[in-house]
Amino acid sequence: MTAGHPPPLGPVVALAGVLAGVAYTLAAGRLRRRGDGWPRRRDGAFGTGVALLLWGWCGPLAGGPFTEHSARHLLVGMAAPVLLVLARPLTLTLRTLPPGGPRRALLSVAHSRTAGWLLLPPLAAALHIGGAWALYGTGLMSVTHHHPPLDVLVHLHMVAAGLLFGFAVCQLDPVRRRRSLPLRAGTLLLAGAAHAVLAKGLYAAGPPGTAFTADDLHTGAQLMYYGGDAVELLLAAALAAQWYAATGRRHARGPARGGHGAGLPVQRPQA
Numbered sequence: 001m002t003a004g005h006p007p008p009l010g011p012v013v014a015l016a017g018v019l020a021g022v023a024y025t026l027a028a029g030r031l032r033r034r035g036d037g038w039p040r041r042r043d044g045a046f047g048t049g050v051a052l053l054l055w056g057w058c059g060p061l062a063g064g065p066f067t068e069h070s071a072r073h074l075l076v077g078m079a080a081p082v083l084l085v086l087a088r089p090l091t092l093t094l095r096t097l098p099p100g101g102p103r104r105a106l107l108s109v110a111h112s113r114t115a116g117w118l119l120l121p122p123l124a125a126a127l128h129i130g131g132a133w134a135l136y137g138t139g140l141m142s143v144t145h146h147h148p149p150l151d152v153l154v155h156l157h158m159v160a161a162g163l164l165f166g167f168a169v170c171q172l173d174p175v176r177r178r179r180s181l182p183l184r185a186g187t188l189l190l191a192g193a194a195h196a197v198l199a200k201g202l203y204a205a206g207p208p209g210t211a212f213t214a215d216d217l218h219t220g221a222q223l224m225y226y227g228g229d230a231v232e233l234l235l236a237a238a239l240a241a242q243w244y245a246a247t248g249r250r251h252a253r254g255p256a257r258g259g260h261g262a263g264l265p266v267q268r269p270q271a
Contacts, residue, residue: 007072007155008148010058017050024089027096036095042087049083056080057155064216066206067223069141074227076155077132081162082231086238090173107174116176121187124168128161129194136202142209165191170238181246185239192232199225 024046031038055061056075061068090110097103109115117123135141135154144151167173169184203221206212212220 006058006060007151009152013057014054017054021047021050024087024092027092030096031092038092038095042092045083046087046089049080049087052083053080053159063219063223064213066210066212066216066220068220070220070224070227073132073158074224074231077128077158077162078228078231081159082166082234085163085166085170085172086234088172094174110174111176113176118164119168119171119175119179121168121179121184124161124165125187125191125194128165129191129198131157131161132195133198136198136207139207139209141207166235169235170242172238181239181243185236188232188235188239192228195228195232196225199228 025043028038028043052075056072056079061071063071090106094103094106097106140154144154167175168179169188171178171184199221202224203218206217
């Protein structure tokens with residue numbers, strides 16, 4: 001990522017973001033018009049995710065060069081991808097596509113062996129956090145400052161890796177194999193620890209080949225540390241909601257299997 005100013009291809013990214021937002025809104029409206037439920041909070045999550053992505057990629061940000069860079073890293077690679085994942089775009093697409101070739105093709109990709117491996121939480125975490133360590137632990141950040149095409153590729157990697165990590169941890173959309181909650185929660189915990197260690201290291205010393213002032217470096221590292229915590233808490237809340245729902249379903253099914261509660265009506269948890 002280039003420190004101190006927005007990366008290249010801002011207009012292209014802005015157009016793609018606007019088109020994605022319009023497509024999501026139209027698809028959600030189509031579901032509601034035909035009587036299907038689609039919570040409006042998902043519309044809000046998707047719209048906010050797109051807005052944060054565009055702000056992080058295209059907009060000017062306050063602070064020194066490294067602080068600005070840290071804010072872009074947080075918005076583009078962490079906050080925006082998590083909100084987009086929570087909006088469940090794959091589920092929306094599958095529910096709006098008519099039966100036929102495009103829907104079958106999309107399902108085949110989602111259920112493919114390759115997707116199953118990519119969505120393995122430890123692998124997704126390695127691609128996500130490992131990319132950040134490679135950027136800040138080597139001279140890559142300094143090189144991107146002088147090579148705009150590489151800067152774009154690094155940004156695209158951050159977005160893609162952030163989306164992949166969010167999909168792997170949350171697993172809200174239909175995928176090949178749903179991993180256990182303990183595996184996903186443990187992966188999130190370790191990834192958060194690795195990100196925190198990276199931010200603390202940057203507080204002490206900047207990336208190789210760069211020269212930032214101490215105040216700028218400290219502010220940017222703190223932003224990365226506490227902002228990363230906030231995003232990881234959002235993911236943890238999504239996992240907690242899944243655990244709560246699964247526990248409620250097990251308790252609701254329990255009386256029907258026999259025992260003192262057999263034959264009594266089952267009380268379903270409220271949505």
